[in-house]
Amino acid sequence: MMENNYEYKYEQMFLGKVITLTNGVIEFSVSLDVGPRIISLKTKNGQNIMFNDVDDLVSKDCSKVFGEGKKWHIYGGHRLWLSPEEESTYYPDNDEIDYKLTENGILLMPKKWDKIDILPQILIEFIGENKLKINHKVKNLGQKRNFCLWALTVMKAGGKLEFDLSDKDTGYLANRNIVLWPYDDIKDKRLELKDNKIVLKSDVSVSNPYKIGAYNSKFKAEYNINISGKDVKFIKSIDAQDTKKYPDYCCNFEAYCSNYIHEVESLSQIEKIENGAYLEHTEFWEIY
Numbered sequence: 001m002m003e004n005n006y007e008y009k010y011e012q013m014f015l016g017k018v019i020t021l022t023n024g025v026i027e028f029s030v031s032l033d034v035g036p037r038i039i040s041l042k043t044k045n046g047q048n049i050m051f052n053d054v055d056d057l058v059s060k061d062c063s064k065v066f067g068e069g070k071k072w073h074i075y076g077g078h079r080l081w082l083s084p085e086e087e088s089t090y091y092p093d094n095d096e097i098d099y100k101l102t103e104n105g106i107l108l109m110p111k112k113w114d115k116i117d118i119l120p121q122i123l124i125e126f127i128g129e130n131k132l133k134i135n136h137k138v139k140n141l142g143q144k145r146n147f148c149l150w151a152l153t154v155m156k157a158g159g160k161l162e163f164d165l166s167d168k169d170t171g172y173l174a175n176r177n178i179v180l181w182p183y184d185d186i187k188d189k190r191l192e193l194k195d196n197k198i199v200l201k202s203d204v205s206v207s208n209p210y211k212i213g214a215y216n217s218k219f220k221a222e223y224n225i226n227i228s229g230k231d232v233k234f235i236k237s238i239d240a241q242d243t244k245k246y247p248d249y250c251c252n253f254e255a256y257c258s259n260y261i262h263e264v265e266s267l268s269q270i271e272k273i274e275n276g277a278y279l280e281h282t283e284f285w286e287i288y
Contacts, residue, residue, distance in 0.1 A: 004103045006126055013039060014054045015075055019099070021106060025129040026287050031075070034094050036108040036122050038134075038153075039077035041234070043287060047227045049234060051076040051154045051261045058260065062090045066115055074261075076154050080120055080136050083150040083267055084247045088116050105132075117142030132285040140273040148247055149268040149281035153236065157202040157262050159225030163253050164197050166216045179213035179249045190257065202257035209258045213251030217242040221253060221264050235286040238266050245269040 001008055008021045016033030022044060029040035040048040051074075058074035065087050072090040081089050091113050098109040105125035112119050119139040127133045136149050165176045178193065180186070188210055192199040198214060223234045238252070246252050247270055254265040268281035 003101050006105070008101065008106075014052060015039065019106065021124075021126075023126045023129065026126075026132070028124065028132070030099070030106060030108060030124070031077075031097075032099065033096050034073075034075060035079070036093070036097050036110055036120075037075050037077040037079055038122075038124065039075065041077075041285075041287060043130075043232070046230065046232065049155055049223075049225060049227060049232050049287070050078070051156045053260075060090050062087065062092055065090075066092055074154065076261075078134070078151070078153045080122060080138075081150040081152060082116070082118070082138070082147045083270075084148075085150075089150075091116060112141060127284075128286075130286050130288055134283040134285060136281045136283075138279050140275055140277055140279070142275065144272060144274050146270050146272050147279070148270040149279055151266050151281060151283055153234075153264045155223055155234065155262045155264060156225060156227070157257060157260055158204050159202060159223050159262055161200045161202075161221060161223045161255050161257075161262060161264060162197050163214060163221045163255070164216055164218065165195075165214060166218070167196060168217075177215050177250055179251050179254075181211040183208070184210055184212070198255075200255050200257060200262075202259075202262040204259050207259045209256060211254065211256040213248050213254040215246060215250045215252050216240065219252055219266065221255070221266075223262065223264050225262075233286075233288045234264070236264050236266060237284045238282065241269055243269060245271070 006023045018029040020029040031037045031039050042048050053076045060072045062072045063070045070092045072092045100107045108122040121137050123135040125133045168175050190201045217240045219238045219240045221236045256263040
């Protein structure tokens with residue numbers, strides 16, 4: 001069916017009903033029975049570059065926070081979290097979501113997330129032949145608190161991620177940060193550090209995880225992967241703020257990989273949000 005500047009159709013995937021939108025050049029699918037998740041992203045007639053957890057390989061018991069029997073599933077694709085990471089981050093978003101088709105895309109409207117008292121939404125819009133705008137918006141329904149929005153895009157493993165490091169001349173002061181996690185091996189062959197960028201290659205034969213973070217006000221992350229003999233390029237960018245109010249030792253970029261997944265992540269600033277107030281975080285995607 002045609003809706004304004006794109007076509008859409010309903011389909012079934014491993015996690016239930018999805019709606020697929022295309023502008024004739026690129027297409028994406030979002031889940032309607034769980035999530036929200038952008039569960040598929042590809043060029044027209046290409047293959048999905050996002051990880052889909054068809055066999056439920058990545059999940060977590062979150063009953064300690066959210067109640068007996070509650071379980072979080074990665075599902076795959078793109079999701080919205082809060083940061084800094086803790087047990088309550090793993091919200092079991094396993095319910096149907098509401099949605100509304102807009103002039104240039106779709107607005108995803110999940111129900112209130114209980115226990116953590118937020119109301120999230122994601123607006124996905126075509127803004128060019130190969131470009132999408134992803135706006136994440138969260139309303140605080142609880143007491144005044146500090147948090148930031150964390151946007152995680154879960155790609156299939158086996159590709160190469162590059163993130164530019166700052167080249168700002170700061171004189172006597174530091175101009176780059178590289179942040180590691182406790183399970184990282186500094187000699188891991190999947191990681192290559194250059195003067196001007198981080199390169200992280202995921203390997204489907206290497207199961208141990210690796211995570212790295214950094215900050216750059218000129219945020220641009222590029223993930224390249226070959227799928228069935230075709231090279232595909234995914235670019236994520238944000239309009240970062242030149243401050244130190246980011247989590248994890250000032251990271252607005254983070255990447256995590258294993259033999260299953262390769263995550264390309266961005267984070268907003270940490271802000272103190274009043275009851276009833278909103279926090280927003282926008283990404284721009286390109287796929288070629």
